[in-house]
Amino acid sequence: MDYCSTRDSEKSVTAAEAILQGISEEGGLIVPTKLPAISSQELLQFANLNYIQRAHRILSLFLTDFTDEELNSCILQAYSNSFEGNMPAPLTSLSDGRYLLELWHGPTAAFKDLALQLLPHLLTTSSKKIHSNSNIVILTATSGDTGKAALSGFAKIPGIELFVFYPEGGVSEIQRKQMVTQPGENVHVTAVNGNFDQAQTAVKQLFTDWKVRRTLKETGFVFSSANSINLGRLLPQIVYYFSAYSDLLAADEITLGEPIHVTVPTGNFGNILAAYYAKQMGLPIQRLICASNVNHILTDFIKTGVYDRNRPFYRSSSPSMDILVSSNLERFLYHLEEDPEEITDFYQKFAETGRFLLPQRLVNKMSDIFFAGYCNEEETSAAIQNLFQTTGYLCDPHTAVALSVEEQYRTQIGDKTKNIIVSTASPFKFPATVLSDLGMERPNNEFEAIKQLSTISGTIPPPSILALQHLPERFLDVIPISEMEQYLFQELKI
Numbered sequence: 001m002d003y004c005s006t007r008d009s010e011k012s013v014t015a016a017e018a019i020l021q022g023i024s025e026e027g028g029l030i031v032p033t034k035l036p037a038i039s040s041q042e043l044l045q046f047a048n049l050n051y052i053q054r055a056h057r058i059l060s061l062f063l064t065d066f067t068d069e070e071l072n073s074c075i076l077q078a079y080s081n082s083f084e085g086n087m088p089a090p091l092t093s094l095s096d097g098r099y100l101l102e103l104w105h106g107p108t109a110a111f112k113d114l115a116l117q118l119l120p121h122l123l124t125t126s127s128k129k130i131h132s133n134s135n136i137v138i139l140t141a142t143s144g145d146t147g148k149a150a151l152s153g154f155a156k157i158p159g160i161e162l163f164v165f166y167p168e169g170g171v172s173e174i175q176r177k178q179m180v181t182q183p184g185e186n187v188h189v190t191a192v193n194g195n196f197d198q199a200q201t202a203v204k205q206l207f208t209d210w211k212v213r214r215t216l217k218e219t220g221f222v223f224s225s226a227n228s229i230n231l232g233r234l235l236p237q238i239v240y241y242f243s244a245y246s247d248l249l250a251a252d253e254i255t256l257g258e259p260i261h262v263t264v265p266t267g268n269f270g271n272i273l274a275a276y277y278a279k280q281m282g283l284p285i286q287r288l289i290c291a292s293n294v295n296h297i298l299t300d301f302i303k304t305g306v307y308d309r310n311r312p313f314y315r316s317s318s319p320s321m322d323i324l325v326s327s328n329l330e331r332f333l334y335h336l337e338e339d340p341e342e343i344t345d346f347y348q349k350f351a352e353t354g355r356f357l358l359p360q361r362l363v364n365k366m367s368d369i370f371f372a373g374y375c376n377e378e379e380t381s382a383a384i385q386n387l388f389q390t391t392g393y394l395c396d397p398h399t400a401v402a403l404s405v406e407e408q409y410r411t412q413i414g415d416k417t418k419n420i421i422v423s424t425a426s427p428f429k430f431p432a433t434v435l436s437d438l439g440m441e442r443p444n445n446e447f448e449a450i451k452q453l454s455t456i457s458g459t460i461p462p463p464s465i466l467a468l469q470h471l472p473e474r475f476l477d478v479i480p481i482s483e484m485e486q487y488l489f490q491e492l493k494i
């Protein structure tokens with residue numbers, strides 16, 4: 001399997017090289033040149049396999065430069081002990097042919113665990129394969145979920161140092177606690193004085209600063225990336241779409257070949273891109289429903305072909321989807337025509353003006369594949385409340401956005417095709433918000449909110465979240481954005 005850059009299709013790299021580099025040198029993203037296929041016969045056989053076996057089969061098609069033993073060892077370390085009941089991606093059936101794909105049974109209670117429990121092992125294996133002796137330095141700016149999922153995956157992995165920068169006052173109390181209580185000598189967490197965009201920009205500057213890179217190189221370090229521009233984050237996400245379809249087959253909920261829809265609450269476009277890959281590989285997905293919150297730049301883009309970031313940015317109750325630049329969209333646009341010059345052109349315009357325009361033929365292609373919709377804050381609350389009142393099931397605000405948009409789709413299109421709705425976080429990660437959406441008074445303390453939420457729903461909070469209350473806080477630094485470089489060198493002792 002070959003990989004190339006979205007902005008230079010001549011450039012060919014192996015999976016191991018792609019995973020280690022994170023991003024391509026000329027600014028593009030790394031994509032597979034050709035997607036492998038899974039036959040319907042094989043899909044049928046999947047029904048008898050467990051998640052680990054399914055992951056092995058799918059990933060072996062992409063990581064062709066990994067040996068069977070290498071891949072096996074990575075997958076076992078990621079999925080054999082870290083997920084509740086050893087079920088990383090279980091389905092819950094709702095009424096009307098809707099199923100929730102619960103991707104929050106991992107150590108940090110959000111879907112990013114599915115990729116970030118595996119990525120560290122893919123990275124260290126890739127590094128060994130390329131005979132790199134360097135230690136890997138990962139820099140992450142986070143608005144909440146990515147930071148903890150990366151910490152949990154990378155802590156105590158030899159040969160990797162992880163840095164997490166979060167905006168002071170910009171993450172929820174649970175998210176902050178999750179990060180500052182993380183054990184492990186190879187993890188470094190600090191708050192920065194600034195917002196998420198400033199932290200993210202500073203991380204990108206450090207990442208591309210040749211002087212910083214040279215200093216690192218001279219002292220035996222090399223940068224890589226843990227966010228969803230890394231191919232190693234994208235590939236593990238393809239697995240759960242195949243797994244969900246096989247589970248429905250095994251439960252006789254669908255017949256082999258029956259088309260389904262998939263609804264994804266979307267931010268950086270990584271999760272829904274993985275669903276698109278699954279579709280292109282032969283999984284019978286008919287429509288991809290792209291659900292956005294009040295920051296609905298993707299809805300507008302899919303409907304009109306105009307991507308325009310010159311608009312207000314809102315803080316919503318689904319913060320992991322508060323994004324104006326969806327990085328992985330570039331990969332999807334590349335696959336439409338595989339024309340790197342066109343992509344370079346779009347993104348050059350975007351860098352200059354914050355806006356680019358898709359030709360009508362591409363808008364048409366896109367609307368054959370996607371339905372896009374968004375919901376506002378009231379509709380998000382209403383979706384949480386409705387689901388709880390009619391079924392007793394508690395969902396988090398990100399999942400609620402997906403439910404609300406799926407409902408719009410069914411009402412508008414009148415389509416009864418079965419639908420897998422991706423549930424991306426545990427409601428106990430956003431307890432005060434969920435509680436107030438249910439019409440209860442919002443307590444000051446998030447742990448009090450967890451207790452109340454548990455009582456009214458009769459569900460047990462994830463033990464990892466309950467335990468946070470009593471863990472010591474290890475990381476108390478708050479630094480100015482301008483001192484991030486100094487902090488990096490100081491922590492690496494160089």
Ligand SMILES: *Cc1c(COP(=O)(O)O)cnc(C)c1O
Binds near residue numbers: 321424425
């Ligand atoms: C990251 C995240 C999303 C958005 O996923 P993308 O792959 O960025 O589109 C949605 N929900 C939750 C809870 C997340 O953490």
